[in-house]
Amino acid sequence: xxxxxxxxxxxxxxxxxxxxxxxxxxxxxxxxxxxxxxxxxxxxxxxxxxxxxxxxxxxxxxxxxxxxxxxxxxxxxxxxxxxxxxxxxxxxxxxxxxxxxxxxxxxxxxxxxxxxxxxxxxxxxxxxxxxxxxxxxxxxxxxxxxxxxxxxxxx
Amino acid sequence: xxxxxxxxxxxxxxxxxxxxxxxxxxxxxxxxxxxxxxxxxxxxxxxxxxxxxxxxxxxxxxxxxxxxxxxxxxxxxxxxxxxxxxxxxxxxxxxxxxxxxxxxxxxxxxxxxxxxxxxxxxxxxxxxxxxxxxxxxxxxxxxxxxxxxxxxxxx
Numbered sequence: 001x002x003x004x005x006x007x008x009x010x011x012x013x014x015x016x017x018x019x020x021x022x023x024x025x026x027x028x029x030x031x032x033x034x035x036x037x038x039x040x041x042x043x044x045x046x047x048x049x050x051x052x053x054x055x056x057x058x059x060x061x062x063x064x065x066x067x068x069x070x071x072x073x074x075x076x077x078x079x080x081x082x083x084x085x086x087x088x089x090x091x092x093x094x095x096x097x098x099x100x101x102x103x104x105x106x107x108x109x110x111x112x113x114x115x116x117x118x119x120x121x122x123x124x125x126x127x128x129x130x131x132x133x134x135x136x137x138x139x140x141x142x143x144x145x146x147x148x149x150x151x152x153x154x155x
Numbered sequence: 156x157x158x159x160x161x162x163x164x165x166x167x168x169x170x171x172x173x174x175x176x177x178x179x180x181x182x183x184x185x186x187x188x189x190x191x192x193x194x195x196x197x198x199x200x201x202x203x204x205x206x207x208x209x210x211x212x213x214x215x216x217x218x219x220x221x222x223x224x225x226x227x228x229x230x231x232x233x234x235x236x237x238x239x240x241x242x243x244x245x246x247x248x249x250x251x252x253x254x255x256x257x258x259x260x261x262x263x264x265x266x267x268x269x270x271x272x273x274x275x276x277x278x279x280x281x282x283x284x285x286x287x288x289x290x291x292x293x294x295x296x297x298x299x300x301x302x303x304x305x306x307x308x309x310x
Contacts, residue, residue: 005200022177022188022222023188024179024182024186024187024188024220025186026184026185026186029181029216029218030181030218030220030222030238031179031180031181031186031188031218031219031220032179033177033178033179033188033220033221033236033238034222034234035222035224035234037160041196061183061184063184063186064177064186065185065186065188066188067188067189067190071191077165079189079190081187081188081189083185129265146243
């Protein structure tokens with residue numbers, strides 16, 4: 001088994017190719033960790049949520065960590081860890097363009113709204129939390145068996 | 156899409172059936188999140204690690220969060236979030252039984268030592284970190300399409 005570090009370009013490529021991540025946030029020194037779906041755009045990951053523990057904690061402390069992985073067969077995997085900042089896109093004057101951007105990106109994904117509680121409509125729904133994670137630091141590892149090329153990724 | 160809460164028994168069943176989790180820890184209000192493999196035993200999740208950021212952070216703050224999920228088809232999933240406490244099993248007199256317990260559980264899993272840097276041997280290797288996460292609180296959600304029985308899990 002060989003484990004190599006992924007560079008920023010490789011890390012961002014995996015973040016941009018994925019739609020499912022795990023997201024960790026913190027309150028009073030205690031972590032909370034949930035799966036989230038997202039839509040990538042540049043260095044931003046756009047997401048949607050109902051109001052709940054995750055959003056409340058991220059409002060209190062916007063420092064988050066996002067992890068994405070891919071498994072290619074039993075013995076080859078990639079994992080990217082991104083540190084970033086939570087930014088809410090409130091339903092207020094001045095945020096309309098950003099909210100519509102998030103909606104536009106997210107609504108392209110089949111089932112992206114699940115387990116949300118509404119049907120897809122042309123306009124962004126109100127009373128839902130739209131947010132983005134601004135990725136600040138990334139690191140990643142790529143593991144593959146000795147003697148293979150590791151899926152063609154440069155070593 | 157129907158989303159139901161899982162009770163403690165259902166949550167522990169998923170934790171005990173899984174071998175791959177995501178684990179979040181905290182330092183200075185900042186989360187860190189990585190995938191880990193583990194071996195379950197009662198309310199404990201046994202793991203192994205080389206010394207690194209994860210272990211250093213958990214030594215400083217043993218409060219951790221572990222998340223496990225399973226996807227049964229495109230539209231049915233379960234996710235369990237467990238809050239727990241990191242306990243290291245040091246290579247010291249007085250910890251031999253616990254370390255050998257961890258080793259015994261972990262060595263049953265094919266490839267469990269990957270991406271470790273050693274081959275399986277009959278005795279626990281030294282200079283490796285064995286630990287357990289003591290699960291204290293669990294919660295879980297089970298999502299499935301309307302009109303299905305949700306994989307036979309009681310609703």
